[in-house]
Amino acid sequence: MENSPTITQTEAYSLSIMTDRNQALAATVYRPKTPVKKAVMIAPATGIKRQFYHNFATHLAEHGFGILTFDNEGIGESLSTDLAKCDASLISWGRHDMSAVLDALQDEFTDATYHLIGHSAGGQLIGLMPNSQSIASVFNVACSSGRIKNMDMPYKLKAIGFMEAFIPLTNLTLGYTPSDKIGMGEPLPRGVARQWREWCNGAGYIKTAFGKSIHTHFYDEIDMPALWLGFSDDEIANSKNMDDMIRVFTKMPVEKRFLDPKDFGVSSIGHMRYFSSRTNAKAPKLWQMAIDWLHNQ
Template structure:
């Protein structure tokens, strides 16, 4: 299928969370009736524009799509970043539920699905309205447990988590992750929890009974497909399994690939969503289309 923007209405949306924070979002509306609608939940510190080509592809395949910037990221920065009190917990408990509500408002006669990239898939268990989600398609979603990473990347991760984050949070009141190629600048609460959770087993599980007393990880049971790639130094196979175990009732199909299977040199943690990757290996994006079509 030729995927062109003129098949799709694309427009901006402002979504208000129950924290009274406005999130910047983009709606991709196919010309025909929408029976399946998707929210794309982003990785930590990644702006919604990163998913534009992928979202356009899905919309051209007949799916309604909504992308968004989490609080404190991109166009959802509502104040000086050093004063932003967003956290990974607030992203999962407040931002993502508000986006799911907006998806239902935009496409009232559809079924609703979540495509999660890294943190976007990790935080589903904090969503009080998770039952509206019919299926999950996760890419590069794992616990990010540093202990399971290989050298030399493990040293890089330790330096970022255990030195760069606390030092810059103390100095600037936020983490300028963009300075070292780790996405957008991060609110200090996001960066602090990211560090704490990646230093333990089960990512968010390390916060259960501490900063998290209510969650739904042991209730979620919608079908899910998790994709991983052998050259992803963060979401390696051990860390994907570590995260899947937190979703104790989720029926997961895990697919783990070598980039060479698709004639690619690398996919890693980010390149699944690249239009260049899709041009060389269209079957990767087609996996998402096939999964969503199967859930109808």
């Protein structure tokens, strides 16, 4: 059931969040002028700046939700050193960045319940957060293992080329991966790109690292309700890879919706376009899914 489309005035302001790695993360708070009962952190995909989620965050804030977006360490305005010297990793993003952002969300909105909207890696890394039990619900978009083995041709060849040639070659010669040069977000710290490669080549994405580079995690403890959205034209988060990632969260009660963009009157959504204002203009029911989910938690 759709809730009333009441629009409230909002304000947006910048915030600096310090992690326990002593790294400052650039963040933006979207605050409704009405009292906030539910607050949401939007956890980004690999190498995606927080500005990408601005329209979506504004839309949610206009519907009464407190929102916090952020740049992971080494990305966007959270890059504080030469990128080749940045030692951030996917593990540090989940364990340190996302945990610090959740703490900041609680500080900003003290009388609320706390929720997470994860895009791709932003949903994958929840199980590394030591404070994840403070999250009341999860809404994941295009979140999957990204396992190359499960991808279809010809995209599979492109992924193999990126993972097996581009990442190791550029990490070796530049000290980082300039993924922006091939249209894949911002340049990545070498540790992020290296782990991305290792996990996408393994089984169960992050599960590949259990007992190796990851000795403490919370994937077997997370039990908040979750809605996972995937799209039939997403060459990365296909249905097999979504199931692959969902299995890592052994106690999470997941509702999976695998959708065809054409059913919503749009030609494509893929891995990135769910958060586009153009998509919402053509298919408002897609963003309404997030609003309805949050209202019902």
